[in-house]
Structure formats: C-alpha cells, structure tokens
Amino acid sequence: MSAISExxxxxxxxxxxxxxxxxxxxxxxxxxxAVFLAPWFLGLFAITLFPLGASAYLSFTRxxxxxxxxxxxxxxxxxxxxxxxxxxxxxxxxxxxxxGVPLQLVAALAIAVLLNQGMRGLAFxxxxxxLPSLMGGSVAIAILWRQxxxxxxxxxxxxxxxxxxxxxxxxxxxxxxxxxxxLHVWTFGSPMVIFLAGLRQIPDMYYEAAQLDGASKWRxxxxxxxxxxxxxxxxxxxMQVITAFQAFTQxxxxxxxxxxxSDSTLFYTLYLYQEGFQNLxxxxxxxxxxxxxxxxxxxxGANFLLSKFWVFYED
Amino acid sequence: xxxxxxxxxxxxxxTTDLAAQVPARRRRGRWRxxxxxxxxxxxxxxxxxxxxxxxLWLLGSSFKPTSLIFRELSxxxxxxxxxxxxxxxNSLTYQFGRYMLNSLAIVGGALLGNLVTCAMAGYAFARxxxxxxxxxxxxxxxxxMLPIHVIIVPQYVMFQRLDLVNTFWPLIVPKLLATDxxxxxxxxxxxxxIPRELEEAARLDGCGHARIxxxxxxxxxxxxLATTAIFTFIWTWNDFFSQLIFLTSDDxxxxxxxxxxxxxxxxxxxxxPQFAMSIVTxxxxxxxxxxxxxxxxxxxxTTGIK
Numbered sequence: 001m002s003a004i005s006e007x008x009x010x011x012x013x014x015x016x017x018x019x020x021x022x023x024x025x026x027x028x029x030x031x032x033x034a035v036f037l038a039p040w041f042l043g044l045f046a047i048t049l050f051p052l053g054a055s056a057y058l059s060f061t062r063x064x065x066x067x068x069x070x071x072x073x074x075x076x077x078x079x080x081x082x083x084x085x086x087x088x089x090x091x092x093x094x095x096x097x098x099x100g101v102p103l104q105l106v107a108a109l110a111i112a113v114l115l116n117q118g119m120r121g122l123a124f125x126x127x128x129x130x131l132p133s134l135m136g137g138s139v140a141i142a143i144l145w146r147q148x149x150x151x152x153x154x155x156x157x158x159x160x161x162x163x164x165x166x167x168x169x170x171x172x173x174x175x176x177x178x179x180x181x182x183l184h185v186w187t188f189g190s191p192m193v194i195f196l197a198g199l200r201q202i203p204d205m206y207y208e209a210a211q212l213d214g215a216s217k218w219r220x221x222x223x224x225x226x227x228x229x230x231x232x233x234x235x236x237x238x239m240q241v242i243t244a245f246q247a248f249t250q251x252x253x254x255x256x257x258x259x260x261x262s263d264s265t266l267f268y269t270l271y272l273y274q275e276g277f278q279n280l281x282x283x284x285x286x287x288x289x290x291x292x293x294x295x296x297x298x299x300x301g302a303n304f305l306l307s308k309f310w311v312f313y314e315d
Numbered sequence: 316x317x318x319x320x321x322x323x324x325x326x327x328x329x330t331t332d333l334a335a336q337v338p339a340r341r342r343r344g345r346w347r348x349x350x351x352x353x354x355x356x357x358x359x360x361x362x363x364x365x366x367x368x369x370x371l372w373l374l375g376s377s378f379k380p381t382s383l384i385f386r387e388l389s390x391x392x393x394x395x396x397x398x399x400x401x402x403x404x405n406s407l408t409y410q411f412g413r414y415m416l417n418s419l420a421i422v423g424g425a426l427l428g429n430l431v432t433c434a435m436a437g438y439a440f441a442r443x444x445x446x447x448x449x450x451x452x453x454x455x456x457x458x459x460m461l462p463i464h465v466i467i468v469p470q471y472v473m474f475q476r477l478d479l480v481n482t483f484w485p486l487i488v489p490k491l492l493a494t495d496x497x498x499x500x501x502x503x504x505x506x507x508x509i510p511r512e513l514e515e516a517a518r519l520d521g522c523g524h525a526r527i528x529x530x531x532x533x534x535x536x537x538x539x540l541a542t543t544a545i546f547t548f549i550w551t552w553n554d555f556f557s558q559l560i561f562l563t564s565d566d567x568x569x570x571x572x573x574x575x576x577x578x579x580x581x582x583x584x585x586x587x588p589q590f591a592m593s594i595v596t597x598x599x600x601x602x603x604x605x606x607x608x609x610x611x612x613x614x615x616x617t618t619g620i621k
Contacts, residue, residue, distance in 0.1 A: 003456050003459055003460075003497075003500055006456060006500070007453070007456055007457075010449060010452070010453055010456075029443035029444050029445060029524065030445045030446065032439075032443055032523075032524040032525075033439045033443040033444075033445035033448075034445075035524075036435045036436065036438055036439035036443065036524070036528070037435070037436055037439045037451075039431075039432040039435065039436070039491065039492050039493050040432060040435075040436040040439075040455075040492065040493040040499065042492050043432075043489060043491075043492025043493050043494040044454070044455075044458070044494075046492070047466070047470070047488070047489045047492055047494045048458055048461070048466060048494060050469070051466035051467075051468075051469035051470050051473065052461075052465060052466055052469075054468075054469035054472075055465055055466060055468050055469050058468060058469065065472065065475070111362075114355065114359070115359075117355075119352075119355060119356070119359070120352075120356075121356075125359055125363060126612065127604075127608060128363045128366070128367060129363065129366065130611075130612075131366075131367055131370070131604070132366060132367070132370070134549065134600055134601075134604050135370070135553075135597055135600055137553040137555075138552075138553045138571065138596065138597065138600070139555060139571040139572075139574045139575055139593075139596070140373075140571075140574060140593035140594070140596050140597050141370075141593075143574060143577070143578060143589055143590075143593055144369055144370070144373050144590075144593065146578070147384070147586055147590075148369055152385040154369065154372060154388065157385075157386075157387075157388050158388060161388070186366065190615055193612055193615045194615060197615075242460055242462075245462070246462050246463070246464065248555070248556050249553075249555040249556065249571075252555070252559075253555075253575060253578065256578060256579070269464055269556070272464055273556075273559075273560075276467075276468055277471075277560055282468050282472070285468055286465075286468050286469075288464075289462070289464040289465040289467075289468065290465060292462055292464055292465065293461070293462060293465050296460070296462060300460070
C-alpha cells in the first residue's frame with residue numbers, strides 16, 4: 001500500500017521475477033528502460049545526489065557564497081553543540097513533533113472510527129473534515145492564525161463571551177508554540193481519510209465473531225480494530241513524524257520570520273533558513289541540514305524498532 | 316471497469332464471506348436506534364462547524380471594514396465593505412493578479428513535469444526489466460523521505476551560478492526531472508494493477524514500449540494521473556519554502572510570497588485587505604477540491620499521501 005510497506009517487503013525478501021505469460025519471456029528491456037528513466041536519472045544525479053554530496057562537503061566548511069568554501073573540519077558541528085539558539089530550535093521542534101503528531105493521529109483515528117459506524121452523510125463529513133488539511137499549509141491560513149490567536153483576535157472575543165479574559169496567544173512565549181501545534185492538529189483530515197480507507201478493509205466477520213463472544217464496543221475496538229489497523233497507524237506515524245520535523249511555513253508566517261517571541265517558535269528549519277539564507281552561513285546551514293537528516297533517520301529507525309511491539313501484520 | 320480502479324495494494328484482500336458483503340451501514344448502523352444517531356450527527360455537525368468556523372469567518376471578515384474585524388465574532392458582516400478586495404489587489408508593488416499568474420506559471424510547469432516524467436519512470440519501474448531495478452527502486456523510495464533542506468543550499472548555489480535565481484526555473488526544472496518521487500511511486504502502484512494481458516495483446520499486434528505506454532497504459536491510468544495532477548497543484552500552490560528562497564525580486568514573487576509581504580509592510584494594521592487576498596489565494600485550492608474530490612480522496616486512501 002505505502003512506500004513503507006514496499007520498503008519492508010524489499011528488505012525482507014528478494015522479489016523474484018513475476019510469473020508471466022510465454023510472450024512476455026524476454027531478456028531485458030534495458031534500452032527502453034534507459035529512455036523511460038532518463039529524466040529521472042538526470043534528476044536523481046543533478047538535482048538530488050550531487051547536491052546531497054555537495055552539502056555533505058559544505059558542512060565541513062565555512063562558506064558565505066562570496067568567497068570559496070574554507071575547510072574547517074568538524075567546527076560547524078562543534079559550534080552547534082554550543083549554539084543556544086540551535087538547542088532552542090531543537091527543543092521547539094521536538095516539542096512540536098512529540099505533541100502535535102500523536103494528538104493529530106488520535107483525533108484522526110477517533111473521528112474515522114466514529115464515521116465508520118455506518119453514519120449517513122459520510123462523504124459530506126469527510127469533505128468538511130478534510131478541508132483544513134487542504135489549506136492548512138498555506139500562508140493564508142497562517143495569516144488567519146495570527147489574527148485568530150492575536151491580542152484582539154477571534155479566540156479572545158469568543159472567550160470574552162464567557163467572561164474569560166484572554167491574552168495575546170501568539171505574542172506570549174509560553175503559548176505561541178501551542179497555537180502552531182493546534183494548527184497541526186487541526187489538519188487531521190488527511191490521516192483520517194487514510195484511516196477510513198483502512199477501517200473499511202477490516203472484514204465484518206471479525207466484529208461478528210467478537211459480538212458473538214459478547215465483546216463490548218470498546219473491547220472490539222481494542223482487540224479487533226486497533227491490531228488490524230496498526231500497520232496503517234504505523235505508516236501515518238512514520239510519515240507524520242518525518243514531515244513534522246520539516247515544518248516551516250506556519251512558524252515563519254506566524255512569527256513574521258523571526259521565530260519569536262523569544263525564539264519560542266524557532267523551528268529547526270526556520271533557524272536553518274535564517275542561518276543559511278539570511279546570515280549566509282551556508283556551511284553551518286548544511287551541517288544543520290545533515291543533522292536534521294540524521295535525526296529523521298534515527299526517529300524513523302526507532303519507529304521501526306518499536307513497531308515490533310505493537311504493529312500487527314496479518315501475513 | 317474494474318481494471319481502472321486503484322488496486323487495494325498491500326492491504327489484505329476483501330473477504331469473500333457472504334456476510335461481509337452486506338453493507339456495514341445496514342448491520343452496524345442500528346446503534347441504539349434513532350436517538351443515538353441523532354446525537355452523533357449533532358456532535359459531528361457541531362464539531363465540523365467549530366473546525367471550519369475560522370475559515371468561514373475569514374471569508375465573512377474579508378467583507379468587513381478592518382475596525383469591525385476586531386469586534387465581530389459573527390461570520391456575517393453587519394456592515395459590508397467591498398473595498399478590501401480592490402485595496403488589497405492594488406496595494407503591493409504589482410497588482411495581485413501578477414502574483415497569482417506567477418504562481419499559476421509555476422504550477423503549470425510542475426504539472427507538465429510531474430505528469431510526463433513521473434508516469435514514464437513509473438512505467439519503467441512497474442513493467443520493464445533492467446539490471447539493478449530493485450536497487451534503483453529502493454533509492455527512489457528513499458528519496459521520497461529525504462528532507463529538501465539537505466539539498467537546498469547546493470541547489471541554490473547551482474542555480475545562482477546558472478543565473479537562474481529569480482526565475483521560475485529552479486522551481487520547475489526539478490519537476491521536469493521527476494524529482495517528486497512520490498508520484499513515481501503512485502504511478503508504479505497503479506500500473507502494477509493493470510492486467511498484463513492488455514500489453515501482451517498490444518505487443519502481439521506489434522506495438523513497442525512507446526506505443527504500449529502511450530496507447531494502452533496512459534489511457535487506463537487517468538485516475539492516477541488525475542491524483543498526481545491534483546496533488547501537484549495543491550503542493551505547488553501551497554509551497555512556500557523553496558519559493559521564498561529562489562524568488563526574491565518583486566516581479567517574480569508568487570501568491571503566498573505576496574501575501575507574506577502584506578504582513579511585513581503593514582505590520583498587521585489592515586487586516587481587511589489581507590483577509591481579502593488570503594481568500595483570493597484559497598479560491599484555486601477550493602475549486603480543485605470541489606472538482607477533484609473523487610480522485611483526491613481515492614488518492615489519499617490508496618497511497619497514504621500526507
């Protein structure tokens with residue numbers, strides 16, 4: 001189904017040649033493949049692999065684009081350890097990932113299960129719930145967020161109706177990050193659609209058997225739905241963690257590009273942008289980017305290791 | 316036309332048990348009768364309303380005078396102010412339409428690139444045999460998950476050397492070279508589900524790979540191409556990071572960058588025009604959503620797009 005399950009099968013068993021009809025028994029389509037893959041190969045090397053190698057090199061240099069890169073060895077990485085803003089950006093990003101991703105997935109799963117109970121108007125609800133995912137990444141919504149959670153914003157006006165005195169949620173360092181976490185949770189529509197599709201693949205006979213055994217709704221959810229859905233939950237978790245680490249637009253727009261107030265929304269990629277493209281410290285930014293890759297790799301690896309304890313594969 | 320629907324892929328095959336073929340709605344839907352259902356619908360509608368209220372309010376407020384935006388909770392303006400749109404449209408260096416067209420130009424290039432080159436690569440991975448296919452395929456899958464930040468600095472240097480910064484090329488060329496590997500994967504998944512007999516018949520008729528691809532595979536792959544087109548549109552339209560980096564002079568700026576200029580120049584004092592232009596940039600997304608919903612939902616569901 002997903003790129004992840006694909007990688008899993010590729011790594012566990014070698015895919016032999018498919019059984020095919022006699023007419024299909026040809027040796028190789030090498031020449032045709034070269035033609036069909038030509039753009040991709042060119043892109044892979046020129047747009048992806050070459051820059052990948054170049055940024056690995058740059059991460060060991062000081063480079064401001066005006067003069068040639070200067071080899072500094074591990075200096076950039078040493079500097080990172082002593083850079084309070086970098087450590088702050090890691091703190092911000094991890095807080096965002098560790099809270100935003102699970103909250104979003106729980107919301108997505110809850111609403112998907114609710115909708116799957118055979119509710120009428122499923123298609124309508126699904127569309128409405130998906131709408132925020134469609135727009136959530138846009139600058140327009142980030143601008144809206146700035147107003148909604150501002151000092152005189154919509155949220156405070158709504159709270160005022162109940163006699164609660166609000167505050168400048170975006171301008172307060174204690175709350176600014178949470179408005180962005182909330183924005184992430186708000187876009188739970190897309191994982192929900194994936195969950196819904198997964199729920200529909202669970203054969204009804206399992207629920208019937210559970211009912212015959214007198215299992216309650218909650219028990220059915222725990223013992224049938226959750227295990228059978230766990231590969232899809234896993235997939236969503238892995239993908240959301242990877243993308244959440246790269247969050248940029250919302251923090252950039254809500255904080256006006258600063259990561260403020262007091263660096264409370266200084267996301268890792270935002271700091272990377274500031275260092276690389278505003279302060280022209282391209283070497284440092286490259287080093288940061290590689291650390292990001294290692295973090296994402298480590299998180300994905302950890303997810304895969306932990307999956308042995310909770311993801312259930314039927315086959 | 317069972318051949319043209321997306322294959323269920325890695326999910327377990329549907330059971331053939333007769334009971335399972337009765338729609339779930341009829342049997343599980345009895346849930347505590349009508350009251351329960353009414354409660355759930357009320358809850359869902361309330362929930363939906365809370366969720367999209369900010370967006371509806373954005374729409375309503377774009378017709379309110381700025382002073383009213385800060386006072387009114389209601390979606391509906393108590394006093395209409397149409398000038399937000401004309402003021403917003405004209406208050407940046409260029410008319411806002413220019414930025415919209417810039418965005419559209421990039422989207423157009425990205426669409427062309429992704430549709431053509433990702434389909435080609437997808438066909439090769441799904442149907443052709445060549446040495447190292449599994450290795451290349453694995454590399455392709457890994458590039459899907461590679462953060463763009465780790466290649467953006469050298470890319471910037473590269474495009475700057477070529478004097479292409481502040482043109483649309485740095486944003487379009489990667490798409491023309493199929494670097495959005497996600498869509499290759501989507502096409503591979505789809506092509507794999509097309510019965511091989513069709514190609515074999517074509518081959519017996521003397522078709523080569525080019526003809527098979529163009530005449531047999533592509534026409535059958537319209538749903539996958541539609542999904543690719545829709546997501547390319549949405550992602551490119553919403554893209555901000557790479558546009559922010561590659562487009563810095565006013566004449567090439569895109570709609571999101573222009574919106575962002577509002578927040579710089581006016582320090583948030585004129586929310587009315589800002590809101591109006593926000594709505595303008597959302598309209599294309601909304602239209603795509605309206606007309607492409609079928610492919611959108613199917614695409615997300617079968618491939619797990621974020």
